[in-house]
Amino acid sequence: MIIDKLSNSHLYNGLGERIIAAFEYLKNTDFSNIEPGKYEIDGDNIFAIVAEYNTKDESEGKLEAHKKYIDVQFVAKGKEFMGYAPLADQQVIDEYNEQNDITFFIGAKSFTQIDEGMFAIFFPDDVHLPGIKVDEKSFVKKVVVKVKV
Numbered sequence: 001m002i003i004d005k006l007s008n009s010h011l012y013n014g015l016g017e018r019i020i021a022a023f024e025y026l027k028n029t030d031f032s033n034i035e036p037g038k039y040e041i042d043g044d045n046i047f048a049i050v051a052e053y054n055t056k057d058e059s060e061g062k063l064e065a066h067k068k069y070i071d072v073q074f075v076a077k078g079k080e081f082m083g084y085a086p087l088a089d090q091q092v093i094d095e096y097n098e099q100n101d102i103t104f105f106i107g108a109k110s111f112t113q114i115d116e117g118m119f120a121i122f123f124p125d126d127v128h129l130p131g132i133k134v135d136e137k138s139f140v141k142k143v144v145v146k147v148k149v
Contacts, residue, residue: 075118
């Protein structure tokens with residue numbers, strides 16, 4: 001897991017061309033006028049999912065992990081807590097869904113506040129729980145760039 005401000009994205013160029021392309025998309029797109037939906041960047045290698053939602057209580061969320069894609073989660077508007085734990089001995093509650101590239105878990109995690117203009121990168125060995133309220137439920141516009149491993 002990596003957490004930082006988008007303005008520091010250049011520090012992560014060593015992660016590869018696809019991560020660089022994901023950051024270029026995030027830096028060069030004005031999300032204030034982008035509707036929720038899926039946006040192709042490089043076919044199924046890199047694509048973005050723009051979402052708008054209200055944050056939720058921790059009890060309403062599930063830990064998740066992916067096998068085929070790295071998540072670059074960028075908060076374009078608002079703020080939220082994101083939970084994280086290294087993939088280890090968490091209990092699987094929903095087996096891997098290959099079509100959606102997701103497994104759901106329960107287990108221990110720690111939370112970090114992600115403010116507007118910040119991102120979190122979750123690799124396949126990172127179990128994460130996004131979209132959690134900070135103080136009270138509030139509006140968030142988030143862009144998740146999916147980067148094929």
